[in-house]
Amino acid sequence: MPTLPAGCEVLPPGGAEPAVRRPASGEERLPAQGERRRSAEATEALVASAAGILDFEEFVDSVAFLSRDERNRLKLAGGEIFDNLIRHAPPLEGGSVVVRCSKRPGTRPLLAFYFRSPVFADFAACSSCGRTEDRTVPDTEDEMAPFFDPLIGRWRGIGLRMCRNLSRSLLLRSGPRLDRIYIAL
Amino acid sequence: MTQLDIVEREDGDRYILQVAGPVNSYTYTDLQEKMTKAMAIASTVVVDLEKVTNLSSAGIGVLMAALDDAEAEGKKVVLLKPSEIARLALESTGFAERFPVAESLHSL
Numbered sequence: 001m002p003t004l005p006a007g008c009e010v011l012p013p014g015g016a017e018p019a020v021r022r023p024a025s026g027e028e029r030l031p032a033q034g035e036r037r038r039s040a041e042a043t044e045a046l047v048a049s050a051a052g053i054l055d056f057e058e059f060v061d062s063v064a065f066l067s068r069d070e071r072n073r074l075k076l077a078g079g080e081i082f083d084n085l086i087r088h089a090p091p092l093e094g095g096s097v098v099v100r101c102s103k104r105p106g107t108r109p110l111l112a113f114y115f116r117s118p119v120f121a122d123f124a125a126c127s128s129c130g131r132t133e134d135r136t137v138p139d140t141e142d143e144m145a146p147f148f149d150p151l152i153g154r155w156r157g158i159g160l161r162m163c164r165n166l167s168r169s170l171l172l173r174s175g176p177r178l179d180r181i182y183i184a185l
Numbered sequence: 186m187t188q189l190d191i192v193e194r195e196d197g198d199r200y201i202l203q204v205a206g207p208v209n210s211y212t213y214t215d216l217q218e219k220m221t222k223a224m225a226i227a228s229t230v231v232v233d234l235e236k237v238t239n240l241s242s243a244g245i246g247v248l249m250a251a252l253d254d255a256e257a258e259g260k261k262v263v264l265l266k267p268s269e270i271a272r273l274a275l276e277s278t279g280f281a282e283r284f285p286v287a288e289s290l291h292s293l
Contacts, residue, residue, distance in 0.1 A: 050211045057207055057239055072270040076277065079241050083210045146278065148253070155249050158278055159242030165277040
């Protein structure tokens with residue numbers, strides 16, 4: 001698993017996890033009258049493959065309750081996270097990643113990825129994920145700076161910097177039944 | 186639009202790549218190949234990003250590597266009319282100032 005951006009938070013494994021609903025593709029639910037405090041949300045199950053990034057982009061584009069700027073930010077930051085999952089967290093149980101976008105009136109949107117990976121718990125527990133729950137751990141921004149890797153002939157760390165700068169927080173949570181990553185704008 | 190579409194054309198000593206669609210981890214190799222070809226042919230490579238619908242770190246890495254090569258070889262890489270999301274992506278890396286940006290071919 002790669003190092004994720006400084007600024008992320010790692011929570012300890014949680015208790016019983018709510019089952020992830022896997023609705024039909026592109027399902028979207030807007031608050032009904034009298035439910036104004038509830039979130040608008042959209043959910044989709046993505047195939048855990050490189051081509052799944054295209055479906056992720058289409059999903060974000062289809063979420064009607066996002067502003068254009070929110071859509072752009074979630075597409076960029078979420079795309080980097082999805083790409084990292086596909087590359088570094090397999091085998092993903094069930095071959096899929098569920099993505100859910102939600103937003104309450106007057107608040108900023110939240111993007112969540114739900115999956116099950118045998119390697120994620122170890123990764124989430126490591127200290128290289130930047131800021132952890134122990135606030136005495138310093139940020140590792142300088143260590144996360146993008147750099148050109150002459151061994152592979154390309155730049156590395158650009159996606160991590162993008163995620164950090166495009167989101168307010170990134171939260172990793174490994175659970176007994178589901179692993180989750182949350183991106184808050 | 187889910188597929189990347191790149192139209193190539195020569196314009197004097199400039200080589201123009203009109204990029205449309207998402208430049209992401211699934212599609213960036215197409216841009217990489219065409220950038221390599223363009224850099225070998227022309228002294229100035231113009232990358233038109235007006236119709237780009239996503240620009241991931243993979244795509245930005247291609248542009249940054251091309252910019253590095255151009256600087257080393259006395260060539261130029263110019264980004265033309267970046268779309269809103271392309272501009273946001275570049276700014277989020279902290280390297281936006283490195284890229285020469287033009288709003289029209291005439292201003293080059």
